[in-house]
Amino acid sequence: TKINQTNTEGNTPMMCKVQVVRWKVEIILNSSLSISIVCKNFLESLGQRIEKLSNRRIIDIYGEKYSSLEILIQ
Structure with a gap:
């Protein structure tokens, strides 16, 4: 590593x-961090599925706001 x-x-x-x-x-x-962000393709390739919709807003390093689409519960 x-x-x-x-x-x-x-x-x-x-x-x-x-x-x-x-x-x-x-x-x-x-x-x-209170959340981890991964792409949907990555989750699908691991056989994981999205379990519910998210209402969180994410702010990137430039201050732009985005909606989180889905949540995977572990």
């Missing part, structure tokens, strides 16, 4: 390259 660290205004995001089944992806580790 390769770990990259970048300091940004006092925050230290940690990125890792990981493999989940056949997918190789980069992830950002952040233990303070």
Whole structure:
């Protein structure tokens, strides 16, 4: 596992390259997040299904707001 660290205004995001089944992806580790965001194709390839609609709003790093479409309950 390769770990990259970048300091940004006092925050230290940690990125890792990981493999989940056949997918190789980069992830950002952040233990303070209340949600995790993954694409629908990724969930489907893992055999997971969406269980209910979401009413959460997500704000990206540029301040743009988006609606979360669905929720997977673990």
